[in-house]
Amino acid sequence: QEYLTYICDDLLRDTLGVISKNAIDTSDSTYQKWTTDKDISLKDYLTYAASQNWIDISKFSTEGDYLDSDEVYQALTDYLIDYLKTDTNFSKLLYKYMLQEDTISGSEICLVLYEQGVLSKDDGSYEALASGSMTAYDFMINKIYTLEIEPAQLALEPCSASAVITDVKTGDVLACVSYPGYDNNRLVNNMDTDYYAKLSTDKSSPFFNKATQQTAAPGSTFKILSTIAGMSEGVIDDGTYINCTGSFDLVTPPISCWNKQGHGEIEIREAIEQSCNSYFNMVGFKLGQDADGNFSENRSLSVLQKYASEIGLDKKTGIEITESAPHVSDSYAVPSYIGHGTNAYTTSQVARYATAIATSGNVYDLTLLDRQTDSKGNTLKKYEPDIINTVDVSQNVWDDIHDGMYRVVQTHRQFDGLGVDVAGKTGTAEVTVYHPNHGLFMGYAPASDPEYAIAVRIENGYTSGNACLAADDIFKYIFELTDEKSILTGVAASDTSDTSND
Template identity: 30%
Template sequence: MFTRRAIMLGAGQGVLLTGLAARMYYLQVMESDRYSTLADENRISHRLLPPPRGIITDRFGAPLAVNRQNYHILIVREQTPDVRKTLTVLSQIIEIEPETIDRVENDVQRRRSFVPVTVRDNLTWDEVARVGVNAPDLPGIIIDAGRSRDYPEGPHLAHTLGYVAAVAEKELTGDPLLELPGFRIGKSGIEKTYDMSLRGRAGTSQVEVNALGRVIRELDREEGQSGETVVLTLDIELQRFANQRLSEYESAAAVVMDVYNGDVLAMSSHPTYDPNSFTNGISHKLWESLINNEYSPLSNKAINGTYSPGSTFKTCVALAALEAGVVTPEQRFFCPGHLDLGNARFHCWKRGGHGWVNMHDSMKHSCDVYYYEVSQKLGIDKIAAMAKRLGLGDPTGVDLPSERSGLIPTREWKETQLGKRWQGGETLICSIGQGYVLTTPLQLATMVARLASGKAVTPHLTRDHVVPEDISARSDSEFPDLGISRQHLNYIRDGMNGVTNEVRGTAYRSRIKIKGLEMAGKTGTSQVRRISMHERQTGVIGNDELPWKYRDHALFIAFAPVENPRYACAVVVEHGGSGSGVAAPIARDLLTRAQELKSSRPGVSAVNIQSASQILRTTTKKQES
C-alpha cells in the first residue's frame, strides 16, 4: 500500500513538473519576443512635446502675437530635507504669498517625491538671477524655462487678436495635445478662428523610466513643427492711432478698410483690455471688473455692437429710390419741419424745416422729411433689398467668431417674427435709420466701400503674405460688380461730398483741408430715447444735460480721397451726441492718417511670409539662449 501511494504521489509530481517545464518553455522560448516587447514598452515612455504656437504679424511683418520665454520655479520634495523651510527662505528672495506655500506643501504630499511641483510662474529675469545666486541655500529648487503667449501691443489689438487660455473640460476632443499640462488654445478673435493652423504639430520624446515612473534618461527626441504664421491686413500704426482717438470717449468703435480689396486696416473697439492677463490665468477680481463694467470692454463693438445707423442710412434709401426710378436727383420736396401721416406727425431734426430740397441738398443738410416722402413712394421691401446689396443685415463673413448680423426689417419679417402687419409710419422711421434697423460698424464700413467702388467688397483680416511696397497694387477683380448704375452711385458720392466739402454741409467743419486727401461722408445721430411732445414744444433737452446712457449715438461714414476713393471708414461713438461734432472729426483724423501713412512708406520692401517668420523665430531662439 505504501509503495502504491508513493508511486501515485511521484506520478502526480511528475505531471506537475512536466506542466511547469512546458509552461516555462512556452513563456521563455515561444513567447520570448512578445514579452520582451512588453518589457521594453513598460520601460520606455513616449511623451508629447508641445510645439511652438504660430506667430501673428501685421501687414508689414510687425509682430502682434509671439511666444516669449517664461521662467518658473519648481520644487522637488526628495531633494530638500524640509519643504516649508526651503519655501520660507525662497520667499525672502522673491515674492511668494503664504497661501502659495500652503498650496505647494499640499501638492508635494499628494505626488511622488521625485515629481516637480510648480511654485511660481512668470518670473522676471531679475528674480531668476536672485534665485540662481542663492541656489546653494535652496535645496530642491529648480528654475525651469518654457514658452508663453505674449501680445506686444497689449490692449491695442485685444478684440481682434483675442487671447489663449487653458483647455476647458468641454473642449477636449480626443486630441492628446489638448491634455498636456499648461497647453493653451485660442479662445477668441484671430487666435480662435485660426487655432488649428496656429497650434502646429506636436513632437515626441522617448524616455527610459523605472518601475516608479522616475525618468532615467532620454533615449530619443523628435521636435515638433511650429504653427503657421498668420499675416493680418491690419496696419499697426493706424490701429494705435485709432485706439488713441477713441480713448477720449466712454464707449466707441471704428473701422478703416480698403474699398477695393476689402483689407481691414484698423478695427478698434473701446474700452479694451490686456489679453496678456489671460495667458496664464486671469484673477477672479480682474475678471469680475471686466464683466461688470457698464462699457463692456470684453465686447468687440466693431462686429458685435448693433446700432441704429441714423442718417447714415439715408445713402442707402437714396440709392434705392434712384434704382427703382421713383424719384430723380433734381426732384424736390418741401420740408416744413414735419410730415403728417394719418394721426401721426413725423418731425425733421431741424425745427422749422429746410424748405425745398432735392436729393443732393437732402444729403448735404440731412433733411428727414425728404426721406419720409421718398420712402412712401419706395416701400420698406425695396429699401431692405438695397440695404442687403450694400452689405447690411447679414454677417460680413470677416474672419472673427461671433459676428452679429444686425437687422434690416421687411414686411415678411415683422409678420413672421412679431405676428403683426407692417405700418406705413414704420417705413418713414426706418428711412432715417431708426426703428427696427440695426447695423454694426463693420457693416457700415462695408456699405461705404461698396458705394465708393461699385463692387461687392467683402472685408477680411488675413493675407497670404506680407504686403509689398505699393498697397494699392492688389487687384480688385475678385469682387463682382454690384450691378448698380454708375451714374446713380455718382449721385450718392456727390451728395456725400456736399456733406463735408460744401458750406452748410452737416460735416463741413470736420472736412479734410489737405488738397488731394479730401473725404466725402455722411453724418448720423441715432436716438436711444423717445422725445416727448412737451419737449417738441418747449425745446428738446440737450445731450449734455442727460445721463450718459440716454444720450444719442454719434455716427459717421466716409471714404477718401474723393476723386479716387481708396479708404472707407465708419465710426460709432455710443451716447456721444452729435455725429457731426463727435464722430466726424474721428473719421477725418483716421482717413487723414491712413493716407499719410501710405505716402510715408516709399522704402517698405516686399517681404515674404517665410522671411518674416524666420526673423521672429531667430529672435525667439536668441532670447531662449
C-alpha cells in the same frame, strides 16, 4: 428703506438665493406688509421667512434643522455683515446717501481713488486735494483731461466707441477697433486673475467687441441706401424737388425734420448734403404707393429690404471673428428710410456699406487675415476678399451720391483743413429720452479716387459731430497729414459746439 430693499430683495433673494423665490407665498399677509405696505422691520420679516421655510439655511450655515427662527436670523445677520464688507454695490449705496446727507464730501470720495490704488499719491494732486486747496470738481476735470481717469473707468455715457477701416480696392480690413480695450498679454499663459476680474465687472463691457457685436440703428447714414432705392425704382431723379416744411405729415404721427423751419424745395444732392428727413421720408412713402396712390407699409419695406440685400446689409461681412447678425427694418416703413424703424447694424457692417458706396457698388466679403503660415514662415493659406455682389445701378445715381456725400463733409467744420478730400455721411441714431443719441460717421477718401473707407460709431455720443472729430484724426493718421503726436496728445479733446446736420 433702499438699504433694506437692497439687502433683502436684490442681495438675499435675487443674487445669493438665500431667500428662495419659488418658496415665497406672495399672497401671505406678512409678505405683503414687506413688499407693499413697508410696515414691518427687516428682522421681523426675515424671522418670519425663516419660520415659513422661505430661507435656504444651507447657503450660510451648516447647522440647518437644528436652528430655530431667531437663531436663523442671528446666523443670517452674521453672514450678511461679513458679506457686505466687500460688497461694492452696497458700498456705492452707502456713499450715495452719505453724499446726499453731507456726511462725506466729494473730496473724500476722490481720496478713495488713492486708497484703492487707482491713482498714485505721487501724482502731484493728492496733497492739494487732501488739504482742500483743490476742489473735487477741479480734481476730476483735471484727471479726465490728462486721461489718468478714462471714460471707460467712469462708465458714464459716452464711455465706448468703435471704428472699422477698409481698403476699398481689396476689401481688406485694415483696422477694427473697440473702445475700451484691454491688454491681451495679461490674459494668456499665467493669467492675471485680478485684471480679468476687473474687466469682467467693468460696466463699460470691454470684452464686448463694439465694432463687430454691437448693433444699433444707423441713423442718417442709411439715407444713401434710400437714395439708391428711390432713384433705381424711379420715384425720384436728378430733377425731383421735394418741399420740406420741417415736418412730414403724410404718416401718423408726423415725422420732424432736424431743421424745424424746413429746407424748402430741394433735390437729391442737396437732400444728402442737408440730411433732410422729409425728403427721404417722401422717398419711403412713394415707394410704398401703388399705381392708384394707395400706400402700403409692406410694399415700402419690401423695396427697402431688396436694396439692403443688394448692398450687403442683410448679411454678416465675412470678418473672421464673432459678429452679430444685421437686421434690416421690418416695421415703421417711412421712418426706416432715415435709418430708424428696426434697422440695426454693427460698425463693421456699416464699414462694408461705406466700402460698397466708395467703389460704386462692389460688395466685399471682408477679411481681417492676410495669410496663414507654418512655424517656418511658409504660407499655408492666403486670405483673399471676395466681391459677393455688384450693385447694378446707373452711374448717374452714384454720381449724385458721391457729390452729395462730398458736400456733406464740406459743411462739417470738423474736417476743415484736413488736407485730403473726403466724402461721407453723418448719422445721429436716437436711443431713448433717457440716453444720449449714438453718433456716427461713414465715408471714404480721397473722394475722387477712394483708397480707404471708414465707419465710426460713438455709443451715446450725443452728436455725429463727435464721430466726425474721430474720423478726422483717423484720416490725418492714415494719410500722414500731421505729426502723430499732434493726434495722440495724451490729453482729452473737447468739442462743445455742434454744427452737424443729420
